[in-house]
Amino acid sequence: MKILLIMIAGFLVLISCERVNDKTVKYLITNSISEYNVNYLSDQGELIKEVITANSAQDQWTYSYIGNEGDIVFVSTIYKDINSAIKVQILIDGKVYKEGSSTHDTIKYVTVSGTIPYE
């Protein structure tokens, strides 16, 4: 009976070991010297629209959350000041997953997106 219980317990442990791979997602925007619009996907999966004002290229806009493998990550920006520039990065667990940038381009959005890779 003891062996039986050990075997059942062992099996239950094995099938209950479903990994949940949490990932730290960080959206990072730099290089802008003026106002820009940003659309990004929040941790709740909602598309958030914000207007950000940067004073220097060193200013950072960030948004971080804990996501899961397979989640969509999305940031899209555009600026109106022809003298400005922008650099958008998505970092997953501290490493750059995707990035994009533009300089003196007020026409095209810089859109960086993808899904959190599965291990």
Add this chain to the structure above:
Amino acid sequence: MYRTFLLFGLSFLLTTQHLSSQEIEGPDTLITLNEFEIIDIHYKKIPYQVNKLEKRGIDEIAVQDVGDFLRSVPNVSGIRKGGNSIDPVVRGLKYSQLNVQLNNGQKIEGGCPNRMDPATAHIDIDDLLEIEIIKGPYALRYGPNFGGVINMKTIKPSYAPEFEVNVSALMGYESNWNGMKEHISVTGGNKNIYFHLSGNYKNYGNYKDGRGETVKSSYKRYNYTAQLGVSPVRNHSFIFSYDRSYGRDVLYPALPMDERTDDTHLLSLDYAGKISNTINSLRAKFYHSDVNHLMDNKYRPFSDTVVAISDIHAINYGYRAEAGINTGKCQLFFGTDFENIYKNGDRTKYFILQPTLPVKNEMLWEDAHIQNFGFFAEHDKSFKSLDLVTAIRLDLNMASSGDMIWKNMGGEAVFQNSDVDSKYTNFSISTGGTYHFSKKLSLSLAIGRGVRSPDMTERYIILLPIGYDKYDYLGNPKLKPEANNEIDLTLKYYSDKAGRLQANIFYSYITDYISGVHIPESEIKPQTKGVLGVKEFQNIGNVWLTGFELTYAIPSEHKLGIVASVSYTMGINPSATKYIIENNEVVGQVEVKNDPLPEIPPMEGSISALYRFCKGKFVPRISVRMVNPQNKISESFYEEKTPGFVLADFSFVYNLNKYLSIDGGVKNMFNKAYYEHLNRRIIGSTENLYEQGRVWYISLRFKV
């Protein structure tokens, strides 16, 4: 790997600890395994082909998937799209042309429109006691039967005179794709109440084919089952069963999506009884199957542009009730069954490169229902040298759905069909006899007509590339039922000394054959990137299939066991339409006379030899499978030829004692690079989906 060794080590410790406290059994109590038999002599009265795969066959070879295991039966093949969930094909017939069921009547509707999860994919092979394959449209007691029945029978609880508990467990490992499987089963009870609990866990990585290329085929599946049996009075019993299964990250390189999650509930209540020697069989089953299936394209390069997620919910519920009356010289079965299929699902597309992240929702099925009421009877009568079986079946089939609508990004309908209801009455009949020339030799003839109503996909699918070819497919609610008119002739010879020989030929004439017909782009435009156009399901006329099966087996009493078989199927469409394609567009069409049907496997043969050493304590086996090239290919479907191949496997079973056995071996011993004719191609390429290269495997089995 570390986890694998840890598990084996733990198992070994548990086993040796247990054995040390037990008296070692003498040779007279050793468990003897017979060879894997695919033909059962109990079916010698039946005039059509019945193959039975038993648990010992499952135990002896490294197999994780029901569809894969079925391919060991002559003239049964399968369509591979990934590492598992192979979709069975019997004598060239597939999908809803086959009646695939669980435990004599429970149906399961898969979620995926591309059949990544056929009914067989929802059952763990280590829960099975046997699989019965009834070929042809003859057995009409198990629901509408067009081309054959695949009946998966799971291990059931059974009563015991005194209360007892039995436990069995399995741990297996496969090289190549670092596959691990575990199974535990607890059975017990007494003569009034009995139970069965089991659980399975399978975790396999990507495999390498014979060329050394990695095939993205990894998957994880696990499940648990609970069954409770009650016998309140003598000759009457009830069994309640519940199965909960999960699929996670199951990859299908030959499909546009992978299975992200699959959560399935299977529920059933069975009654079996006997009132008298005349009313000697009463059976009833009520069931409910619920499949929640989530798929996406996140592993695919295209997901960098559009992330697509499909969420499907499929429910089957129904019943089957049957009575058997024995009048001494004949047996009569009659009964009724009912099946309700419900399917609803959509696909959500996220356009992730567009600044506003637009999202489009597309209905794949819109609250679609199919209901089938069946009434059946079977009469078995035996004369001195002749056994006769006659069966009839009447099906009332009704289908309905929400409007079939496809909208563009602006929300405007580019396709709409509101005429979606249909109702059919189908009559099926079969008869056959077996004439026994002697106790050793018999000849059987069976004739039957099986009619099936169109399935959910053929009726209601809305513009998805689900076929063998590169077209968006469109369902047709007004399809007529398809009928299979078949004849089987079977010669059986059995001798205690010479063994068992069985030869069968069949001819099948299918009327109102359902296939895809191209619709001009002026009527409807394709909605999938890269396809050639839209095909609508239509009844295109009549086609025929023919073939044979030849099997020989040495009597199982011999130390040397040999099983050999050859099988062949060919199918012809007398008048097929081939669409002329230029610059990735359909520009015309021509008629092709006597075009082979697509997805028909080539002729193949196999031979398996084993020897029972030490009264069956150690049984090594060597198997060779020879498959012809497939050169009879469908011109109209732009099918391509497939080269032949020869495979060799080695396996062994070593019964250490009555508690423990070890089996192992090597599949594809010479690491042959090959693919089956029915394997789909890697999506987005012309690359074939190769089978596994060499695989070493070992399993430990405990029984206490």
